Amino acid sequence: MTLSNPSWYSFDVVVVGAGHAGVEAALAAARLGANTALLTMSCDTVAQMSCNPAIGGVAKGQIVREIDALGGEMGRVIDATGIQFRMLNSGKGAAMHSPRAQADKKAYQFEMKWRVEQQENLALRQEMVAGLVTEDGRVTGVKVAGGAVYHAPAVILTTGTFLQAIMHTGEAKTEGGRAGEKAAHGLSAELLGLGFELERFKTGTPARLNGRTIDFAQCTVQPGDEDPQPFSYLTEKITQPQMDCHLTETTPEMHDLIRDNLSRAPMYSGQIESTGPRYCPSIEDKIVRFADKATHQIFLEPEGRNTLEYYCNGISTSLPRDVQDRMIRMIPGLQNAEIMRFGYAVEYDFAPPTQLHPTLETRMVEGLYFAGQLNGTTGYEEAAGQGLIAGVNAALKVAGQEPFILNRSQAYLGVLIDDLVTKGVDEPYRMFTSRAEYRMLLRQDNADRRLTPVGIQLGLVDSDRKASFESYEVEVQHALKLISSVRHQGRTLEEWLRRPEIGWSDVEQMSTELTEASLSERAERHATIEAKYAGYIKRQEAEIARLQKIDSVRIPGTFSFAGVPQLRHEAREKLGRLKPATVGQASRVSGITPADIAVLMMYLNAHAAGAESP
Ligand SMILES: Cc1cc2nc3c(=O)[nH]c(=O)nc-3n(C[C@H](O)[C@H](O)[C@H](O)COP(=O)(O)OP(=O)(O)OC[C@H]3O[C@@H](n4cnc5c(N)ncnc54)[C@H](O)[C@@H]3O)c2cc1C
Structure with missing residues (x-):
């Protein structure tokens, strides 16, 4: 791909919004050689975490591994700036293992901004995008506040929770996409004018507290893993010290207070009519929907190493300030806690994603792509994954190349986009392992084997990753060959490994060939999983082959x-x-x-x- 017009306002690809979707979109497009502009309201909020300071979690952790396997940035940035790493569901089967990390929120942002700034072919600019320019059903650029026009044959909108956004705390309503930030006006009207449908969703966030005023002695410590596992296939080891989270819980007294004040909660007073994420309910929702539960867990999560601010995971709320203040003080350990930022809910426009092709290009306007929360999803990881796919496709389109579409058997990202464009959304969409038919294949440990070859073929993956992947692949192939060929007491080592009580260290004792191969721990783990689940994997592969017929x-x-x-x-x-x-x-x-x-x-x-x- 050749770079096109070098003038200040002319690009191959313009990305609007530098949230989690926007940064991955812009990096991917630029890495494929497209001259790319990343235009965002404020250069100080690049990749800001609007809600909890954490990356990954069940199914989301798998998405981060996939983004990383395709050469994306999220995994490397959280590895560099994480303050606590845990492998969730490590006691369950391999398909359920899900990495999660607490982030140093500010460090994460700075690290991502730094990487964006360093990227060749990519210009980060502070601009408020107010409109689109189209000609004969094709996008040709965007208009920014102040009247300037950026020209590009491909535009990716990743405006998150900002379109016509209104924030609610009790009876108080303020315009803005996130506390302390503006709403985006103009784009919604333009999209409606072009014939797009827009709808409203809502989401919410809890109060943040000053850690100096929390009595941690009344809470339960939740440490990170002793052997923290990185997200990125390129990170060898997490070496930074980990910080603790703490666990406390709501009380019946607090539930009574919330019940008494439900009429002042915007969700219940009728002030908010739009739908919020069902699986991430506000505390007032939990009290109503699970009325028989006497308590709910609260995780107190540090927002970083250089701040005392704590995020109260589990009590997202848009109740009025006076109620928030009283309810916080009814929680063990928080009797004297001081609120630094109040919780709130935000309502925003999203574009129902059935208006998109699987490339995330809109059906209505050629060259215009949507990614992230704008498509009715929720979550940093879901947004980042869509951003990467949109960025790749925009760059491929500009270069006149074939589009890039992942299918449901290749990746959670394939499941995500297929669900969005074929089923649409009636509530904010988040990823669950249950959404994937082939979760035995879509594991966090094998995302590189599934996707890095595709990344190499596309030109998304740099030479370091390519070299590291290729040497790992040689090692894995060697491990798989050894366990399927070496025999002990008449059985192959693979057959021995299928027994639940047999692990790698046991089969190592059955053969000197395995010890002599001196395989890495990762290759051993991978070969063990492949052997243990061989039956399921074969069945899923047969099912995929059958379905691929109608998919083709x-x-x-x-x-x-x-x-x-x-x-x-x-x-x-x-x-x-x-x-x-x-x-x-x-x-x-x-x-x-x-x-x-x-x-x-x-x-x-x-x-x-x-x-x-x-
Ligand atoms: C209050 C709140 C609570 C949330 N709670 C949760 C939760 O509990 N769980 C969860 O998974 N997710 C939650 N989220 C959602 C999460 O923040 C998003 O899913 C994620 O950030 C989406 O990424 P994105 O890149 O699509 O958008 P964002 O991260 O919102 O980024 C959008 C970017 O676009 C920029 N922008 C917007 N319009 C323009 C314009 N016209 N011109 C220039 N720049 C523009 C913004 O400045 C911003 O940088 C919450 C969000 C908010 C605001």
Whole structure:
């Protein structure tokens, strides 16, 4: 890809918003050689964590590993700036192991900004984007406050919670996408004018406390793992000291106070009508929905090494300030706690993601891409993953190359985007392991084996990662070959490893060849998992091969679903509106039945055999 116009306002790709989606989008596009501008409201809030100071968690940790395997930045930055690392679900099966880390919030931001600043082909600029420029159904640039226009054939919007955003704390309403920051006006009206649908979601955050005023002796210490595992495949070891989190809980007295004040909570007074994340409810929601629970856990999480600010994970709220102040003091350890920032909820516009192609390009305007919270998702990791995919596709499009689409059997990122564009969202979408059909394959330990070869092929991955991956791959292949060929008492070592009570150290004692191979701990762990779950893995691979058949049947863009009389009315209407690109995608649209798919296949086969398109 060649760099195009070097003038100040002309780029190949313009990314709007430097949140978690925006930075990954801009880095990916620039790394593929596109001359990229990252325009954001404030250069001081690059990759800011709006809510809890943590990266990863169940299913989200797997996404961070995938972003890293594709050459993204989130994993490396949290490894450099994390203050506590834990492998969640380490007592469960390998598919459930999920890395999570507390971040030093400010250090994370600075580290990400530093990497963005250092990236060749990438210009970070403080600009408020007020509108889009389009010509004949194609985007050609963006307008910024003050009247200047940036020109680009590809634009990625990653505006997060900022479009027409309103914050609520009790009866008080303020314009703004995040405490202390402005809302973005202009873009929503432009998008509506172009024919896009927009809807409203809400999310919320808890109060932050001054640690000097917390009595930690009344709380339970929660330390990090003794052997902290990095997120990035390039980080050899986490060497920085870890900090503790602390655990406390809500009290019946606090629940009574909240119940007595529900009429002042914007969610219950009717002041907020939009839907919030069901799996991340506010404390007032928890008290109503789980009325029989006497207490709820609260994690007190440090916001960094150089601050005493603490995040109260578990009690997100938009209750009025006076209620927040009283309820905090009813919690063990927080009787004298001082609030530094009050909790609040924010309502914002999002664009229902069924308006997107799987590349995250909009169906309505060519060259315009959406990523992150703007697509109705919630979470830093979900946003960053979409950003990377949109950035890659925008750069490929500008270079006239084939698009990049991950499928559901390759990555959680494939599941995420397929769910968004085929099913849409009726509440803020977050990733769960249960959303993935093939979670035995989509593990956190093998994201590099699944995705780094793709990253290498695309040119996203730098030479260090390529070299490190290739030498690891040689080692893994060697380990797999040894366990499948070396025998002990008539069985292969792989067969021995399938027994639950047998681990790597046991099979090492059965053969000198394994010890002589001096494999890394990672390669040993990987080979053990592959052996233990070989049965499941084979079954899932067979299922994928079966489904890939319908996923590979393409539906021409010009296909008229309305012209297939045997399709049910609902199927004609839904498929006509969503325009799936393959029969596999069509089969995953909610409400589409196997019978609809059989009819569709019949028509497409007839079409392929030379009959007229309906
Ligand atoms: C109060 C609150 C509570 C939240 N609670 C949770 C939670 O409990 N769990 C969870 O998983 N997630 C939560 N989130 C969501 C989480 O912050 C987002 O999922 C994540 O940050 C989305 O990343 P993003 O890149 O899409 O957007 P953001 O991180 O919001 O970044 C958007 C960026 O775009 C910039 N921008 C916007 N409009 C313009 C414009 N017109 N011109 C220039 N720049 C612009 C902004 O300045 C910002 O830098 C919460 C967010 C908020 C605000």
